[in-house]
Structure formats: structure tokens, C-alpha cells
Amino acid sequence: MSQAHLDKFGRPIVVVTGIGVVTSLGQGKEDNWRRLTAGESGIHTITRFPIEGMRTTIAGTVDFLFDGRVPAPDLSEKLATLAAEEAIAESGIGSAGDFPGPLFAAVPPVELEWPERRQIADAVGKYPIVYHDLLGAAASGKFRPWHERFLFGSVADRLADKFGTRGQPISLSTACASGATAIQLGVEAIRRGETDVALSLGTDGSVHPEALIRFSLLSALTTANDNPEGAARPFAKNRDGFVMAEGAAALVLESYEHAVARGAKILGVLEGCGEMADNFHRTRSSPDGRPIIGCMKNAFEDAGITAEDVDYINAHGTSTPENDRMEYVGMKSVFGEEKLAATPISSNKSMIGHTLTAAGAIEAAVSLLTIANGRIPPTINYNIPDPAIPLDVVPNVARDATVKRVISNSFGFGGQNVCLVLAGEPA
Numbered sequence: 151m152s153q154a155h156l157d158k159f160g161r162p163i164v165v166v167t168g169i170g171v172v173t174s175l176g177q178g179k180e181d182n183w184r185r186l187t188a189g190e191s192g193i194h195t196i197t198r199f200p201i202e203g204m205r206t207t208i209a210g211t212v213d214f215l216f217d218g219r220v221p222a223p224d225l226s227e228k229l230a231t232l233a234a235e236e237a238i239a240e241s242g243i244g245s246a247g248d249f250p251g252p253l254f255a256a257v258p259p260v261e262l263e264w265p266e267r268r269q270i271a272d273a274v275g276k277y278p279i280v281y282h283d284l285l286g287a288a289a290s291g292k293f294r295p296w297h298e299r300f301l302f303g304s305v306a307d308r309l310a311d312k313f314g315t316r317g318q319p320i321s322l323s324t325a326c327a328s329g330a331t332a333i334q335l336g337v338e339a340i341r342r343g344e345t346d347v348a349l350s351l352g353t354d355g356s357v358h359p360e361a362l363i364r365f366s367l368l369s370a371l372t373t374a375n376d377n378p379e380g381a382a383r384p385f386a387k388n389r390d391g392f393v394m395a396e397g398a399a400a401l402v403l404e405s406y407e408h409a410v411a412r413g414a415k416i417l418g419v420l421e422g423c424g425e426m427a428d429n430f431h432r433t434r435s436s437p438d439g440r441p442i443i444g445c446m447k448n449a450f451e452d453a454g455i456t457a458e459d460v461d462y463i464n465a466h467g468t469s470t471p472e473n474d475r476m477e478y479v480g481m482k483s484v485f486g487e488e489k490l491a492a493t494p495i496s497s498n499k500s501m502i503g504h505t506l507t508a509a510g511a512i513e514a515a516v517s518l519l520t521i522a523n524g525r526i527p528p529t530i531n532y533n534i535p536d537p538a539i540p541l542d543v544v545p546n547v548a549r550d551a552t553v554k555r556v557i558s559n560s561f562g563f564g565g566q567n568v569c570l571v572l573a574g575e576p577a
Contacts, residue, residue, distance in 0.1 A: 152407070166418045170236030171399045193379055197213065254319075254348060256352035257321050258356040261300065327562035333514055346407075352512065353508050354396055356396070385497070445559075501527070518556075520556060
């Protein structure tokens, strides 16, 4: 491998040659980019299931792919398929059903949902039901397809079969950092010389009653149901919780040498990845911000850059009171007050909601589009600034700017934190 294809640490440079995106704003990266930069919201009142009695009745659901309700693994698989098809087509790599590298898939945790549980209960045929009865009905053979469909690995297994990826597909879940973790695993595999190409994706189609109720019980969700499009308010003083959402994004990653050799168009570079776990609490961030700070510093170190080299921050920015404050505390420590105040930062979640397992991948894709188009998507619904979080959040309207390098933050429940450093084509 020639010196030109290595980074400053002597590792293969990892580039992106294909991007695919699906969110509540639409299918395909062009549609999403146009609507994101127009400041449009994909958040709306839920129509997929009854919402009477729920504290939160809005979400960024993807409702244009199926006519009726399907279980979360089916929707997650469909979203991932569309994103991967777009990314692979753009990269022009391999042939149909023959992708020349491994699959790293961030997928939501799965479990039997209420409609399926109800069918098993009905199959028992008597009430009251005890657990033993349910096991007997489940073992009857009548529900055999569910045994496979509701396994954690089933989405990635089917994607691997469809796209013909190499080796055993990796299914992973690191909470809200999952999409970024999938990209990190692809980068590391290429750097280690295990492969020249990888398909990294994050997908999440798991807005269903039980998931919504659980997040409500954590007091994590907004209750601004009367104005869905204005409900996600990252960094604003009146933020009151995140909006659950769905979507997927896929990146085709390659070694720079491999991409150049086949004449591929290079869409960006994955310069660095940093992670740091935090065992402070199941949902809350450590009050000293140390894991968030360490995660960003690790990413800078891995990329061989400093805060001065960053032109834009794609924030985790969930719109919960604590998370946004902790992200600010962490960034202020890493960037310093002056540099942070001068660096634009925005949250895609203000428009598409929090796509959970998919968020890190979708936001990495948007970061690359920001670099390519020289336009920063806004943070919408920023009407009441929070004096405790003095940031340039690119409020409400997109901004034209020269952006050469972005950091994309993903900070998940359970203290699972990943930060990606993305740049334009190598010099």
C-alpha cells in the first residue's frame, strides 16, 4: 500500500463511496437532504396503533412502506434494505447479491409485541392463562416463523442473504450510539486489513405501544402532542423530552487504495472514531461529563486532530433537559468556551426525531452531505434560547458554510458513547 493511501498513523485511510438514507421525511438521501435543509419536520400524530390514554401520541414513524401494521423486525429490515440498496448502487461495488465485504448492522432489541402475544394467548383457548400455558402454545409449531423473526440476529441474517455480504453478519446494539458503533466496527476492520470493503448500517422501525410506554415511564419523551412538528426542541430552554422515531442509513466503507483502484467517487473520509462507556446509571449521564469528554477526546486522538480543526458539530441533541445540558458541558470542556461558541452545531433530531438504533448512522450520513453541499441543516424549534447552553445551534434556518471536517456525537442510554470524525476527500 502506497504512502498516499495511509493516514498519519500509517493505517489504511477509510473512505465512504455510498450513502443511503430513509427517515420519516422520505426515502433516499436527496429527498431527505432537501427537506432537512428546508427545516421541515417528519414528526406527526401516530396513526399506526390506538393512542388513547397515552402521555405521548406523536412520533417520527415511517408510514409509507406498508399498508398496515407489521412487527418491528419487519419494518427495521425493510428500512435497512432500502438504505443499503441506495448506498450499494451509488458505490457501484460488487454485483447484485454479491457484496465484497462484511455487514455490520445496528438493529433494535426485539421481543414479541402485543399483537403476537395476544395471538399466542388466544391459541391457549382458555382463561385465566398461566405462563406454562403460553409456553405450550408457543411450542405447538403454529408460531414457528416467529421463533426466527423475533431473534435479535434475524434482521442482519436476512440482509446478509439478500446482499451477499461476506462472513457472519454482525448484529449490534449499543443503545442510541448503535449506528455510530456499526460504522466504527467497519472502519476498524478495514484498518486491521481484514477487508477492503464493509457495509455499515443502522436501522430502527420499533415505534410500538410498549416501547412508547416504557420511554414515557422514564419521563424521557416530550408530551407536546398538540404541535408535533414543534415538539423536538434541542438545546432550547423549553425542551421537554425526545420524540421517538424510525429510519435507517447505510454507508459503503472502503480502503482509500481500493476505492481509487476501481475509480470510485469518494464521498468522504472516516478519519477517526472514539468511544467511552460510562457505568454511572442505566439512563442518566455521569454528572461530571467525563465519559462524554473522553469519547470526544478519543475520537480526536484517533483522527490526529484538535478541536481547532472542527468546522461543525452534528450534535446528539435529543431535546431532553439533561442530555442536551450534559452534551454542552462535555463539549465546553473539550473545545473551550471560545472555540465552542464560534463552532456551528445543530441537531437533525429537531426534524426527524430520535431514530434510536439508527441515529448514529443517519447523522453520519447527514454529516457527509453537509460537507459535500457546504450547507448546515438547522436546529428547528429553537425559539427560546437556554442561557445555560450558549451555543450557535444554526437556529431554524439552514446556513451556507465551508465545512471540511465534522464531528458527529452519539451518546446512548447506559453510558454508551461514540464520536465520529468525518471529512471531505483526502488531500
